[in-house]
Amino acid sequence: MDKEQSQRKRVEEESTQGASSSSSISSEATNLCSDQYDVFLSFNGSDTRKTFTDHLYHSLFKVGTVPFCVFRDENSILIGEEFGSKILDAIVRSKISIPVISENYASSKWCLRELIHIMNYKKSASHVVLPIFYKVAPSEVRHLKGNFGNAFHSSRERFDEKDIQEGQQALNEVSYLNGWESQKIADGHEGKLIEHVVETVISKLREFFQLDMPEQLVGLDDRMKEILNWIDNPSINARMIGIYGMGGIGKTTLAKCIYNQLSNKFVHVSFLPNVRETTRRHGITYLQSQLISDILQNKSEVSRIDDGISIIKSRFKGKKVLILLDDIDDKSQLDALARECHWFMVGSVIIVTTRNKAILDQSKFEVDYKYELKELDKVQTLLLFNRHAFRMDHSLREFEGISRDIISNMGGLPLALQVVGSYLYKKMNRQVWEDVREQLKNEPHRDVQKILQISYDALEDGNKQNFLDIVCFFIGKERRFAMYMWEDCGLYPSQGIEELKLRCLIKMRDDGRFEMHDQLRDLGRSIFLPRTTA
Numbered sequence: 001m002d003k004e005q006s007q008r009k010r011v012e013e014e015s016t017q018g019a020s021s022s023s024s025i026s027s028e029a030t031n032l033c034s035d036q037y038d039v040f041l042s043f044n045g046s047d048t049r050k051t052f053t054d055h056l057y058h059s060l061f062k063v064g065t066v067p068f069c070v071f072r073d074e075n076s077i078l079i080g081e082e083f084g085s086k087i088l089d090a091i092v093r094s095k096i097s098i099p100v101i102s103e104n105y106a107s108s109k110w111c112l113r114e115l116i117h118i119m120n121y122k123k124s125a126s127h128v129v130l131p132i133f134y135k136v137a138p139s140e141v142r143h144l145k146g147n148f149g150n151a152f153h154s155s156r157e158r159f160d161e162k163d164i165q166e167g168q169q170a171l172n173e174v175s176y177l178n179g180w181e182s183q184k185i186a187d188g189h190e191g192k193l194i195e196h197v198v199e200t201v202i203s204k205l206r207e208f209f210q211l212d213m214p215e216q217l218v219g220l221d222d223r224m225k226e227i228l229n230w231i232d233n234p235s236i237n238a239r240m241i242g243i244y245g246m247g248g249i250g251k252t253t254l255a256k257c258i259y260n261q262l263s264n265k266f267v268h269v270s271f272l273p274n275v276r277e278t279t280r281r282h283g284i285t286y287l288q289s290q291l292i293s294d295i296l297q298n299k300s301e302v303s304r305i306d307d308g309i310s311i312i313k314s315r316f317k318g319k320k321v322l323i324l325l326d327d328i329d330d331k332s333q334l335d336a337l338a339r340e341c342h343w344f345m346v347g348s349v350i351i352v353t354t355r356n357k358a359i360l361d362q363s364k365f366e367v368d369y370k371y372e373l374k375e376l377d378k379v380q381t382l383l384l385f386n387r388h389a390f391r392m393d394h395s396l397r398e399f400e401g402i403s404r405d406i407i408s409n410m411g412g413l414p415l416a417l418q419v420v421g422s423y424l425y426k427k428m429n430r431q432v433w434e435d436v437r438e439q440l441k442n443e444p445h446r447d448v449q450k451i452l453q454i455s456y457d458a459l460e461d462g463n464k465q466n467f468l469d470i471v472c473f474f475i476g477k478e479r480r481f482a483m484y485m486w487e488d489c490g491l492y493p494s495q496g497i498e499e500l501k502l503r504c505l506i507k508m509r510d511d512g513r514f515e516m517h518d519q520l521r522d523l524g525r526s527i528f529l530p531r532t533t534a
Helices: 002-014 027-032 052-062 083-092 109-124 138-143 146-154 161-175 190-209 221-232 251-263 275-282 284-296 305-315 331-338 357-362 378-389 397-407 414-424 430-440 446-457 461-474 479-489 493-502 518-533
Strands: 019-023 037-044 094-101 239-244 268-272 321-328 349-354 369-372
Touching: 037 052, 037 083, 037 109, 037 190, 052 094, 052 190, 083 094, 083 109, 094 109, 094 190, 109 161, 138 146, 138 161, 221 239, 221 251, 221 369, 239 251, 239 357, 251 268, 251 321, 251 349, 268 284, 275 284, 275 321, 275 331, 284 305, 284 321, 284 331, 305 331, 321 331, 331 349, 331 357, 349 357, 357 369, 357 493, 378 397, 378 414, 397 414, 397 430, 414 430, 414 446, 446 518, 461 479, 461 493, 461 518, 479 493
Parallel strands: 037 094, 239 349, 239 369, 268 321, 321 349
Antiparallel strands: 019 037
């Protein structure tokens, strides 16, 4: 370590206290970073190493739920490595550079070389540069005036001619970039300036940390456009979007696409997946803790639901948030996480996915936009199946006919098309395909059945009986015939039909006849048959 420190000291002396560089998000994550970085800090050590830049570094260091990768010259350069090439190479492998341009910045040869490298890299790649003019004005940097200019001119004899010419050009270019002047932010309060910088960094980096999406997306463009057009309409309140539909229809995929599209417009974001299952396993306080940690950007553990509600409604009011609550299945979950619009700042967007439309109807946070996601049309159905079964947009010629037979049993349900198509990928034995076709005529694929059965299992016993009766006897029949029977059995038919509709398990035609998705029909019959044979 002594050898490394002496090397560092020698370099700094050569460059009048030199530069220091780091890219941030969490030192614990350094081993995960490989050789890629998120933020490169360029600064003059004598001016800001132990003050402003140190505070900025630690603020970046602690923020975010996805750990940022860290580069710091004092702990990232191994003994024996050449200081200059390591630093300059780190710029190329960073997404954002933040030059902290202070009074003595241009007196350092290494600061100038870093800035030259940063500005050249900005021209040739999608590299983001966010300058901070720390106690200097951009005009002083541009024209080399004042104390900033004096520091540069007094150090010229130690610079190469190339460094002088290219350094002046880089300083001129950076002075025109949209950055921060420390003296003009919150009347010079540096804590507020650091908040602005951190928020901007998070927003800029968000596009690199978007939610994972399947490669084979079909039929989402028009649906996304419709919802995003609504979001673009001005509003005086925070807004909630509800996406509802049967299991496996693609609600989560659509919601994640919208979330990714909007995320770079928000500093404060949170995605809570599988709310139903997470609540069952860990309790609602676990989700409240995650939401609070995401939005407030610090770790938080809530032990009581009431405490979580108090924190959310008191601490989120001044923050414009984007929140995705995926697979809500009970009103109490929504009440604990986003009960009322005034909990959130104007411009906030809350996206909710659910199988139960009643949750959206009953929400105290009025759901301005409810979008029912329906099955894919025939063209989209074939395209999605082909992309999974053949990794192409079309079927192999010898499988065209049987492909159409197989997808005719899946009713445009994206989950079924994905599961069955992926299962058949690279299976060239036609008999296997024929077996799958025959099997699907009687029941959904087991993986699809697990997802669909969640909705059935959530029903009360009487409504389960309503569902099975429709499956076996009343698809395509008028509701009045079923109601006579249910009334005689004491099953409260009007309430039962309404519950099945709200849970997206049945539909009613305009003429009062029952309709049901083929996969739900097959699920119901697979449940009913074991009962009758037991």
